[in-house]
Amino acid sequence: MKKILILLIGLVTFSCSVNDDSLVTYQDPMPIETAVLPNAFVLGEIYEINLTYLRPTTCHAFNDIIYKKHNNERTVVIIGTVFQSNGNCTDLGTELEASFNFKATEEGSYIFKFWQGKDDNDEDIYLTIEVPVL
Numbered sequence: 001m002k003k004i005l006i007l008l009i010g011l012v013t014f015s016c017s018v019n020d021d022s023l024v025t026y027q028d029p030m031p032i033e034t035a036v037l038p039n040a041f042v043l044g045e046i047y048e049i050n051l052t053y054l055r056p057t058t059c060h061a062f063n064d065i066i067y068k069k070h071n072n073e074r075t076v077v078i079i080g081t082v083f084q085s086n087g088n089c090t091d092l093g094t095e096l097e098a099s100f101n102f103k104a105t106e107e108g109s110y111i112f113k114f115w116q117g118k119d120d121n122d123e124d125i126y127l128t129i130e131v132p133v134l
Contacts, residue, residue: 023085027063030054030080032114032127033095041104041133050099051114053078059089065100072108075126076100077115104133 036050051065060080068075078098082089104110110133113126 023083025084026082028060028080028082029115030056030060030062030078031117032076032078033116035076035112035114035127035129037112037129037131039131041102041110041131043104043107043133046101046103048099049076049102049112050097051076051078052095052097055080055092055094055096057082057089057092059084060092062096062098065098067100072106073111073113074102075113075115107133109133 031054032051033054034052038047041047055062059082061083063079063081066075066077066079068077102110110131112129112131114129116125116127119125
């Protein structure tokens, strides 16, 4: 029992640090500049949707593409992970590319809304593209 108590005290003592220089990370959307879609979809076919997005700083890294469905509307947002340590981030504004696959499963048309950032009133801005299904 005495050995376990000493082990626990040692573990707590050496695992805590007053100087916490740990890396802070959080999720942040990155603006989509352009989206390349076909003029029309064929029902049942799979298409690669190519996106160009803006990497704002050296601390931003691609994490995922969030794809939200609502009826025939698809909202697409690129999520970046921000790795921030002591505020050492440099502004970049670099354009990068990402893509995802889309399968047209319904007749009619699809409306894609690609998140492009916020306006002066803090409202979301979207690049909206409608693609019919043949």
